[in-house]
Amino acid sequence: MSDEPENRAQSKMDQELVSQTLAGDDRAFEKLVEKYKKRVYYLAYRMTRDHDSADELAQESFVKAYQALKNFRQGYNFYTWIYRICVNLTINFLKHERHSVSADLLKEMDMLPEPSAGLDQLEQMIASEQAGIVRKAMDMLPPEQKAAFLLKTLDNMSYEQMSEVMGCSIGTIMSRLFRARQKLRKALRIAEMEKDNNDPGM
Amino acid sequence: MIQECKYKKRLQFYLDGWTKGDEARSIEEHLKQCAACQIELAELAELQGAASEIIDQAPEKEYWDSFTIRVRNRILSRNIAPEEIVENRPSSRFFSIRLAAISTTVLAAFVILMFVFNPAFTPSPPSTILPGSTLIRTQPPVNIDKTVGQEMAAAPVIQNNAAPSLNEKLETSNQNKISAPAKQKKAPRNLGSVPERDISREFRADQRWDKASPRLDDSPKFPAYALSPNGAISDPALRMKPSALSEGIMSSSDDQGGIAAVYHGPMYNYQSSPSSGAAIDLESELPSSWGYLRVPSDSSSNGESKKYLIELELMQIK
Numbered sequence: 001m002s003d004e005p006e007n008r009a010q011s012k013m014d015q016e017l018v019s020q021t022l023a024g025d026d027r028a029f030e031k032l033v034e035k036y037k038k039r040v041y042y043l044a045y046r047m048t049r050d051h052d053s054a055d056e057l058a059q060e061s062f063v064k065a066y067q068a069l070k071n072f073r074q075g076y077n078f079y080t081w082i083y084r085i086c087v088n089l090t091i092n093f094l095k096h097e098r099h100s101v102s103a104d105l106l107k108e109m110d111m112l113p114e115p116s117a118g119l120d121q122l123e124q125m126i127a128s129e130q131a132g133i134v135r136k137a138m139d140m141l142p143p144e145q146k147a148a149f150l151l152k153t154l155d156n157m158s159y160e161q162m163s164e165v166m167g168c169s170i171g172t173i174m175s176r177l178f179r180a181r182q183k184l185r186k187a188l189r190i191a192e193m194e195k196d197n198n199d200p201g202m
Numbered sequence: 203m204i205q206e207c208k209y210k211k212r213l214q215f216y217l218d219g220w221t222k223g224d225e226a227r228s229i230e231e232h233l234k235q236c237a238a239c240q241i242e243l244a245e246l247a248e249l250q251g252a253a254s255e256i257i258d259q260a261p262e263k264e265y266w267d268s269f270t271i272r273v274r275n276r277i278l279s280r281n282i283a284p285e286e287i288v289e290n291r292p293s294s295r296f297f298s299i300r301l302a303a304i305s306t307t308v309l310a311a312f313v314i315l316m317f318v319f320n321p322a323f324t325p326s327p328p329s330t331i332l333p334g335s336t337l338i339r340t341q342p343p344v345n346i347d348k349t350v351g352q353e354m355a356a357a358p359v360i361q362n363n364a365a366p367s368l369n370e371k372l373e374t375s376n377q378n379k380i381s382a383p384a385k386q387k388k389a390p391r392n393l394g395s396v397p398e399r400d401i402s403r404e405f406r407a408d409q410r411w412d413k414a415s416p417r418l419d420d421s422p423k424f425p426a427y428a429l430s431p432n433g434a435i436s437d438p439a440l441r442m443k444p445s446a447l448s449e450g451i452m453s454s455s456d457d458q459g460g461i462a463a464v465y466h467g468p469m470y471n472y473q474s475s476p477s478s479g480a481a482i483d484l485e486s487e488l489p490s491s492w493g494y495l496r497v498p499s500d501s502s503s504n505g506e507s508k509k510y511l512i513e514l515e516l517m518q519i520k
Contacts, residue, residue, distance in 0.1 A: 022284055028273070033270045041269075045258060057267075062273045069284035130252035138253075153253045159220050166223060179213060184249055 007077075007192040014078035021069060029069075032078060039079075040086050041154075046150050047090045049139065057093060062136050077164075084165045087147050128186060137187030141180055148176035149184070156158040207236055213243050217250070 014035075020028035026063050045054035063086050065072075072081060138146055144166070151157045151165060162173045209232050215221045216229045233239055 026406075029275065030270050033273050037266065037269045037273075041261070041520060048258075051259065051261060055261075059269075059273050060309055063280070066273075066277055066284060067282050127257045128252065130248070131255035131257070134249065134252045135256045145262050149253070153250055161217065174215065174220075177218070178211070179212060180357065181246065181249060185245055188249065188252070 011077050011079070015074060015076075018069060018072050018090065029066060032065075032082075036079065036082050037062075038083055043083060043086050043150070043155070044090050045141070047087075047094065047146060053093065057086060057090050061089055064089070073139065080161055080164050083151075084167065087151075087165055088167070091143040091147060094146075103116070110167075130191075133188055133191045134184055137184050140187075141183060145176045145180035145183075148173055149180040152177055207231075207232075207238055209236065209239050210242050213239060217246050218245065393424055 014032065017028040017032050021032070037058065041054055041058040044057035044061070045051065048054050048057070061082060065082050068085075072078070075089045128191060138149070141149070148162060151162050157165065159170045159173050166173065166176075209229055212221065212225075212229060216226060221229060233243065
């Protein structure tokens with residue numbers, strides 16, 4: 001992705017905007033926010049499935065990026081850099097959230113049959129049945145595995161980019177992806193079996 | 203009859219476009235004749251398809267229109283300017299990690315005092331490393347407040363304590379902590395609006411710190427000692443390289459209690475003990491394994507916490 005000429009041009013433009021911001025032009029930073037706000041928000045949203053949390057994490061990612069802008073070196077890709085900030089904030093947020101829920105409760109939630117009612121209802125209705133199952137099962141993945149799966153599946157990142165974004169080796173990325181997929185496929189299989197059991201006449 | 207095909211595990215890399223050239227061709231050849239792998243690949247693709255069909259609820263247009271302004275206001279309200287906090291170090295990490303409350307105030311103060319005032323201190327023989335051990339390598343204390351130096355100097359009694367009594371104290375304090383119920387849990391939803399977790403405020407404190415203190419690389423190094431949860435000091439040779447951190451993700455819980463911090467990695471695992479005392483703040487501007495040890499003052503001072511620069515390392519589980 002980063003090797004394509006178009007992306008190289010984008011990256012160069014971003015670096016220019018970073019330089020302008022550092023030179024005192026905050027409008028340049030606003031352009032960067034404008035450019036990446038949706039991607040950053042949706043990354044956080046897909047991780048948390050909660051608008052308020054995603055909003056908070058997305059904004060905080062840009063604030064942190066602004067703070068640390070002098071650490072942004074020539075040759076970095078702003079896109080992977082801001083993603084990295086957001087992924088880390090979100091993973092920490094999710095773990096923090098997990099710890100605030102007791103292990104038993106979490107297990108209980110794990111057992112709950114999907115689909116859930118409430119805010120997600122519309123979402124569930126529109127999405128395909130399988131998509132609903134995967135979405136639900138993703139909530140049970142450890143945040144790192146979830147992030148790896150999302151970056152690969154929805155952002156179509158290369159392993160190299162993912163390793164940059166997640167700050168770990170490609171081997172770790174591979175193993176996270178593998179585990180995430182194993183679990184999600186298992187969820188799909190179980191749902192399939194349950195469906196067969198429930199509709200014996202079909 | 204059903205034997206796990208050696209290609210099976212490689213199919214995901216093939217699907218992800220990681221496998222190239224001859225290897226990709228050999229997988230393609232294999233796929234033509236292996237039904238099990240065809241099913242495997244189809245299932246992987248099915249999962250991919252299902253995931254891409256997940257609908258994201260799109261926020262209103264007004265939300266997007268105001269997004270940038272809200273980011274700007276947030277920056278302005280915190281009076282932030284781009285700052286390079288640490289030089290001479292690879293800035294390849296942008297972790298914003300807060301590793302909270304890994305030890306008690308007593309433990310933290312002991313560690314610092316012991317290393318700072320008595321660098322020749324010899325640790326007791328290696329003890330069993332329990333899961334959850336952490337290594338703390340200290341740097342000289344950093345004067346955040348002008349009072350720090352005075353307070354350090356005013357505590358000569360502790361410095362003379364030998365290892366056994368140190369262990370005793372640590373054990374006692376840890377027992378107390380473990381039995382203590384977790385205190386007020388914070389609502390996890392609002393990162394920015396919770397004052398204690400306001401990253402920017404700490405950032406500003408760091409800025410002040412940065413000007414007044416030597417750079418990390420110029421600071422004299424002290425040997426690292428492992429502190430297991432029961433306070434035993436283990437062999438410094440067991441310490442891991444900081445780069446081990448890149449293989450895992452660190453996370454934190456709140457400062458108020460419960461499990462404070464967990465590190466997940468392929469080989470290492472770290473879990474801090476519950477505490478209400480000292481906390482470690484790992485800032486994104488510092489190299490990943492460095493942080494500030496925040497030690498709350500006792501009730502006699504104004505409740506301001508002291509910050510010390512430390513290097514945190516993780517212990518491999520035996």
